[in-house]
Amino acid sequence: MIDLSQYLPILIFIFIAFGLSVLFVFLPMGVSRLTGSHNPDAEKLSEYECGFPAFEDARSQFDVRFYLVAISFIIFDLEAAFLFPWAVSLGETQWVGWIGMMTFLFILAVGLAYEWKKGALDWE
Template sequence: MVEYLSIFVLFCFSTVLSGVILMLAFLCAPKNPGSEKVTPYECGFDPFDDARSRFDIRFYLVAILFIIFDLEVTFLFPWALVFTEIGSFGFWSMFLFLLLLTFGFVYEWSKGALNW
């Protein structure tokens, strides 16, 4: 337990320091928001619409699919590094993983989730 004491002290110190810096920034910052400062910025133009407009649900679906397939890549990198050491069990387990993801992708495609 003693070997973790320095990590705990570092964690406590960084938490306290972050809180102090945030509190000082909140207390010392000028508080005079004008109409120009509170409007959303859109490439130098006046905003066309309210910044809190609704998004189509398909954007969220594409984001979720991106996260799923991005996680697939994060599993592929370590697997590729130790491919020669893990033997046939590692190969077939990754093959099954990729096969399940492929079936999921084909299912999403057949249901029309990727069609706009």
């Protein structure tokens, strides 16, 4: 016979995690319905992420500036993710690590300057 009592804490943890996740998802929705803050109108239901209606002809032209800003955000977010481990390991990597990171940051700065000069960050 297999002793499954060792798995009981894991099972309890899974149930608590599932219960909390359900609570964090459905409790705000229920509270907003009860308090009256759930009041959809045309302004709230309008498209705000990409600037064009989601359910239109797939072949229509759209503005690509949103995607350029999103890609820039991802690039600089990854840059921040690289800076933390680099800062922690700088004592071990010494000058080689410092020069490598400064080269990386210089390339990103040149890319940002290019984007800025081309007007990719201007939102009209």
